[in-house]
Amino acid sequence: MLAVGFGLLGLGILPSVDNPTPARALDLGANSIDNPTSIWVVVNKARPLNPIKYKPVDLVVPGFGPLNANPYQHSMRRDVAAAAEGLAKSMQKAGKGRLVIQSAYRSYNTQKSVHDRQVSRFGLAAGEALAARPGYSEHQTGLAIDVSARDQGCQIRVCFGGTKAGAWLKANAHRWGFIIRYPQNATAVTGYQYEPWHLRYVGIELATDMKQKSISTLEKYFGLPSAPKYP
């Protein structure tokens, strides 16, 4: 064992204080940011889904067993369901609350009716601040979930970020491959106000790399233009 250890040191493979081994850089070409089936797809007000009526083929409606995290029977992509189950379990184990999925996959047509309703009630500007245009919502990818925590209030409100569940999610969601997609102070980049409840699955590798580099938006991470509004 010692011989192996010294051998590796000699090759400079093992890290040392004087010569730390840099973390392996994430291959930015590993997944597409354009293909809607990719877990790295970037959707925003400047980047609609293509095709615009895209629907994932691997949607499931997870029950989450005794966690009962999906009481409203929302659907999401298979990998997202598995990750969300791990997240919910871990949050509960940490004593930070019981996760409840409030929304997940929304089809083009569902988004269209939500958007139409808000715009007819509040006008275009105020309505579109509340509902994305159909084909422009991350929920249509099946990779986004809106969450709350039982008995902690602030459901789908900015103050959720200050609850013990919200704070825990912000610090830990990356361990299951989720990011807070619309972080604080990034409206000019993402086009959305702070949404501490909106989690986007991007996979553990990317979520962890973003966390380690303190890059909070997909736009900045991939060097994409900011998308404050629709073109």
Ligand SMILES: [Zn+2]
């Ligand atoms: Zn959302």
